[in-house]
Amino acid sequence: MNQRRDEILAKRAKLAELKRQRELRASQASARQSIDSNELISPTPGRADNRREIESLIDSLVRESRPVSVSTGANSPGRFGSRPNSVLSAGELSNENNSEFAIPANGQVVTPQPQILSTISSKIVYECPPSPVKEVFSYSKGVQTTETWPTPRHSRAFSESDIDEPPVTASPSKRLSRRERDREEELRENIRKEIEEELRAAKELVTDGVLKPSAAANFPARTLTAEELRAVTQSDEFMDFIDRSTKVIEKALDQEYDILTDYTLQVHDIDEDDEQSGNTGGKGRRKVKEIAQFYDERWSKKRMVSSIDFSPKFSELLLASYTKNPAAPHDPDGIVQVWNLHLHDRPEFVFHAQSDILTAKFSPFHPNLIIGGAYSGQVLLWDTRARSAPVQKTPLTGSGHTHPVYCVDIVGTQNANNIISCSTDGAVCGWSVDMLAQPQETLTLLTPPPAKAEDLAPTCMAFPQADPTFFLVGSEEGTIFPCHRYDRAGAKAGVDARVSYKGHAAPVMSVSFHPSRGPVDLGDLVLSASLDWSVKLWKVRAPAATSAVAATVSTGGAAGLGSALGGAGLLESAVSPLLDFVREDVVYDAAWSPVKPGVFGLVDGAGWLELWDITVETEEPVARISPSPRKDGRTMLSKSLNKLAWEPSEGKRLATGGIDGAVSVFEVGPDLGGKEGLKNEEWTSVKKLVNRLEAVGGNDGAGV
Amino acid sequence: MTDAVLTSGPDAFEETLGRLSKKAGVRATIVLDRASGAILKTSGQLSSIRNTKAPGSSMPAVGSFSSEASGNSASEDQGAEELASMVWKFVGTAGSLVQELDTEDEVKLLRLRTKKQEFVIVPDTKYLLVVVHDTSSA
Numbered sequence: 001m002n003q004r005r006d007e008i009l010a011k012r013a014k015l016a017e018l019k020r021q022r023e024l025r026a027s028q029a030s031a032r033q034s035i036d037s038n039e040l041i042s043p044t045p046g047r048a049d050n051r052r053e054i055e056s057l058i059d060s061l062v063r064e065s066r067p068v069s070v071s072t073g074a075n076s077p078g079r080f081g082s083r084p085n086s087v088l089s090a091g092e093l094s095n096e097n098n099s100e101f102a103i104p105a106n107g108q109v110v111t112p113q114p115q116i117l118s119t120i121s122s123k124i125v126y127e128c129p130p131s132p133v134k135e136v137f138s139y140s141k142g143v144q145t146t147e148t149w150p151t152p153r154h155s156r157a158f159s160e161s162d163i164d165e166p167p168v169t170a171s172p173s174k175r176l177s178r179r180e181r182d183r184e185e186e187l188r189e190n191i192r193k194e195i196e197e198e199l200r201a202a203k204e205l206v207t208d209g210v211l212k213p214s215a216a217a218n219f220p221a222r223t224l225t226a227e228e229l230r231a232v233t234q235s236d237e238f239m240d241f242i243d244r245s246t247k248v249i250e251k252a253l254d255q256e257y258d259i260l261t262d263y264t265l266q267v268h269d270i271d272e273d274d275e276q277s278g279n280t281g282g283k284g285r286r287k288v289k290e291i292a293q294f295y296d297e298r299w300s301k302k303r304m305v306s307s308i309d310f311s312p313k314f315s316e317l318l319l320a321s322y323t324k325n326p327a328a329p330h331d332p333d334g335i336v337q338v339w340n341l342h343l344h345d346r347p348e349f350v351f352h353a354q355s356d357i358l359t360a361k362f363s364p365f366h367p368n369l370i371i372g373g374a375y376s377g378q379v380l381l382w383d384t385r386a387r388s389a390p391v392q393k394t395p396l397t398g399s400g401h402t403h404p405v406y407c408v409d410i411v412g413t414q415n416a417n418n419i420i421s422c423s424t425d426g427a428v429c430g431w432s433v434d435m436l437a438q439p440q441e442t443l444t445l446l447t448p449p450p451a452k453a454e455d456l457a458p459t460c461m462a463f464p465q466a467d468p469t470f471f472l473v474g475s476e477e478g479t480i481f482p483c484h485r486y487d488r489a490g491a492k493a494g495v496d497a498r499v500s501y502k503g504h505a506a507p508v509m510s511v512s513f514h515p516s517r518g519p520v521d522l523g524d525l526v527l528s529a530s531l532d533w534s535v536k537l538w539k540v541r542a543p544a545a546t547s548a549v550a551a552t553v554s555t556g557g558a559a560g561l562g563s564a565l566g567g568a569g570l571l572e573s574a575v576s577p578l579l580d581f582v583r584e585d586v587v588y589d590a591a592w593s594p595v596k597p598g599v600f601g602l603v604d605g606a607g608w609l610e611l612w613d614i615t616v617e618t619e620e621p622v623a624r625i626s627p628s629p630r631k632d633g634r635t636m637l638s639k640s641l642n643k644l645a646w647e648p649s650e651g652k653r654l655a656t657g658g659i660d661g662a663v664s665v666f667e668v669g670p671d672l673g674g675k676e677g678l679k680n681e682e683w684t685s686v687k688k689l690v691n692r693l694e695a696v697g698g699n700d701g702a703g704v
Numbered sequence: 705m706t707d708a709v710l711t712s713g714p715d716a717f718e719e720t721l722g723r724l725s726k727k728a729g730v731r732a733t734i735v736l737d738r739a740s741g742a743i744l745k746t747s748g749q750l751s752s753i754r755n756t757k758a759p760g761s762s763m764p765a766v767g768s769f770s771s772e773a774s775g776n777s778a779s780e781d782q783g784a785e786e787l788a789s790m791v792w793k794f795v796g797t798a799g800s801l802v803q804e805l806d807t808e809d810e811v812k813l814l815r816l817r818t819k820k821q822e823f824v825i826v827p828d829t830k831y832l833l834v835v836v837h838d839t840s841s842a
Contacts, residue, residue: 224742224743224744229744232737232744233717233744233745237830238717238744238830238831239716239717241828241830241831241833242717242720242721242735242831242833243720244826244828245826245828245831245832245833246720246721246724246833248813248826249724249824249826249833250724250727252813252815252824253727253729253730253824253835253837258839260817260839298719345723345727346720346723
C-alpha cells in the first residue's frame with residue numbers, strides 16, 4: 001500500500017509537470033489557431049508570411065515524421081517549394097491541424113517558403129430533396145429493463161489511471177498520450193523496483209534473525225495495517241473470491257471417494273454393513289436411502305419448504321423455495337436456495353424476494369433461469385449468473401395477480417415458451433420470459449354453472465406433456481377442473497364446463513400428469529393428492545374431445561347418477577377416480593416417477609415419504625422412509641413434508657422438504673428408479689391395470 | 705452468491721470461513737494476497753501443521769526448512785507467515801510451470817496430498833485461499 005501511495009505521488013508530480021507543459025503548448029496552439037481561422041477567411045499579407053513560415057515548417061516536419069496520404073508527389077521537403085501553391089488543399093490543411101500536437105513546441109526555426117492559400121467557394125453537386133412521404137416510426141416490441149445489470153468493474157489500478165489522466169480533448173493527442181503513458185509506465189516501474197528493493201532490505205533487517213534470508217527474499221510478505229486489511233476484506237471483489245473459492249474447497253472436501261485408496265493394502269474396517277448404515281427404507285431392489293440433507297443455518301432457519309425442483313440440465317442441482325422466517329424481519333421474506341449434491345453444507349446460490357416464495361421452478365428451456373411465484377402475487381425471474389435479487393418481476397398492480405401465486409410453469413417449446421402462473425383468486429396469466437411488465441394473456445377461472453358460487457380457488461395446476469394449451473387445476477373445494485388457455489372447438493377459454501373430476505372432499509394439494517415417456521401412451525393418467533387423506537388416480541379425457549365423446553362417456557359415467565342423457569354436451573359430467581389410495585394422514589404431494597411407468601411417490605403430514613408401484617401393489621406402498629430428524633430440530637409438528645420432486649433424467653433420486661426447512665434427498669433402488677432394466681411389460685401392465693379399473697369403475701357407476 | 709447488501713461484508717466473510725474451518729478434518733485456512741503474499745486472514749492451528757512435520761515428510765517447502773526445526777516454538781504469527789510463504793512460493797512455482805506450458809493457461813486448483821494431510825489451494829487473480837485438512841485414511 002505504501003508502495004502504491006508513493007507511486008501515486010510520483011505520478012501526480014509528473015502529471016503536474018505535464019499539465020504545465022501542455023498549458024504552454026495549448027496557449028501557443030490557440031494563438032496559432034486564431035490566426036489560422038482569420039487567414040482562411042481573409043488572408044492579410046503581412047501576417048500571412050509569418051503564418052506560412054510556420055506552416056511550411058510544420059509540413060516539412062510532418063512529412064519527415066510520417067507519410068502523407070493526401071498529397072501526391074510531395075514526399076520530400078526539397079521538392080516542396082517547387083510545387084504550385086494552389087495545390088495546397090483543404091486536406092493538407094486539416095492534416096496540418098491534426099498533427100500540430102505532435103510537433104515539438106520549441107521548434108521555431110524559420111525557413112521562408114512563400115505560399116498562397118486559396119479557397120474555393122462550395123458548390124452544390126447534388127441536392128437531395130426532402131422525402132415527400134412523412135416517415136412514421138413505430139416500435140412495438142417491449143423489453144422490461146427496470147433491473148440494471150451490474151456493469152463489470154475495472155480493476156482499481158485501471159480506473160485510477162483513468163481518473164488521473166488529464167482530460168484528453170481531441171483524438172490527435174492520442175499518440176502523445178500514448179508516448180506519455182509509456183514514459184510514465186517506465187517511471188512507475190522504476191519506482192516500484194526501488195521500493196521493492198527497499199522493502200526487501202527492510203525485511204531482511206527486521207527478520208534476519210528468525211527467517212532465513214533466502215526464504216524472505218522472494219516473499220515480500222508484510223503485515224497489513226488493520227485499515228488496509230479492512231479495505232481489502234470488504235471489497236466486493238474479495239467477497240466474490242471468498243464465495244467462489246470456498247465453494248470449490250467445500251466441494252473438494254465433500255468428495256466422498258478417496259482417489260488414493262489403495263485396495264492392495266490390508267482392508268481396514270470398511271463398513272461392510274453398508275446395507276444397514278444410514279437412513280434407509282424398503283428392501284432389496286426397492287430400497288430407499290437418504291443420501292443428503294440440506295439445511296443452512298443462516299437461510300433455512302424457521303422457514304418452510306414451499307417447493308422443490310431438480311435442474312433439468314444439471315442433475316446434481318436442485319432448488320428449494322422457502323417461506324418467510326418470522327424471527328428475522330430484516331431478512332428477505334422469500335428465498336430460493338439452489339443446492340448441489342456435491343456441496344453439502346451450503347447452498348450453491350441463494351435468491352431473494354420481498355415476499356414469501358410459494359413455488360419455484362427451473363426453466364426447462366434455459367438452465368440459468370429460475371421462475372417463482374410469490375405470496376404478493378408477483379411472478380419473479382432469477383438468473384444464476386446475476387446476483388441474488390430477481391432480474392425481473394411482475395409489478396404489484398392490478399394487471400397481473402393480486403392474490404398469492406401458488407403455481408407457475410413454463411410451457412411451450414425451446415423457441416416459443418411462456419410462463420403460466422395461477423393465483424388463488426382464479427386468475428391465470430401467461431407471460432413472456434422477456435417481459436414481466438404485463439401479462440400477455442389473462443384468463444379468469446370460474447366454477448361452471450351448477451355450483452352455488454362462481455369463485456374458483458385453484459391450489460395447483462398441471463400441464464400434460466403434449467399440450468401447452470390445456471391444463472388441470474385442483475381447487476380448494478376438492479374438484480379438479482380441466483381448463484383451456486384459448487377458445488377451441490366446443491369449448492371456450494377457461495374452465496371446461498363439460499367435465500370435472502370430483503372425488504376429493506378437501507383441498508387438492510397437487511396434480512401430476514404421467515410423464516408418459518414409453519412404448520405405451522399413459523399421458524392421460526393423473527395423480528392428485530389431497531388433504532382428505534387420499535391420493536387418487538384419474539384418467540383425463542383428451543382436451544379436444546368433442547361433445548359427442550363427452551356425451552357417450554357421460555352416459556357411461558353419469559347414468560347411475562340419474563343424469564339426463566340428452567344434451568350431455570352442455571351438462572357437466574362428473575368423472576370419478578380410477579383408483580383411490582387412502583392414507584393415514586393428509587397427503588401434501590404426489591408425483592409420478594419420470595422413468596418407471598407404475599411408480600409414484602407421495603409425502604404426507606406425518607413426515608413419511610412413500611413409494612408406490614401400482615404394477616405391484618395398489619393397497620400399500622412398496623417402500624416408505626422418513627427423513628432423519630435434524631439434531632437441533634423441533635420435535636413437535638416438525639415432521640410434516642410438503643413437497644416432493646423427482647430428478648427428471650435418471651429418476652433415481654428424489655427430494656422432499658417440509659415444515660422444518662430441511663431438504664432431504666433420497667436414492668431409490670433399481671426397481672423404483674433408474675433407466676437400466678426398464679421393461680416394456682411395465683408399461684403394458686399399467687395399461688392393463690387402467691383398462692381393468694375402467695371397466696370396474698364403469699360397472700360401479702352403473703350399479704350405484 | 706450471498707448478497708453483499710443483505711449480509712454485511714465482514715460478517716458473511718467470517719461466517720463463510722468459519723463454516724469452512726468447522727468442517728470435519730479442516731485444520732487451518734489462510735487467505736493470501738496473490739501479488740504480494742500478504743496474509744489477509746488465517747484461522748485454525750497453523751503451528752500444528754508445522755509441528756506435525758517430521759523430517760522427511762512431504763511438505764511443499766524447499767529443503768532449507770528441515771534445518772529450521774527449532775523455529776517450531778515460534779509464535780502463531782510466525783508460523784502463519786512461514787506457512788504462507790511456503791504456500792505462496794509453491795503456487796508461484798506451479799503457476800510458472802503452467803505458464804511455460806501455455807502462456808494463456810492458468811492454475812485453477814491445487815490439491816496436494818501428503819501422507820498426513822491435504823492442501824487445497826484455490827488461486828485467483830488477486831487472492832488465494834488455502835485449506836489444510838486431515839485425510840482420514842491413507
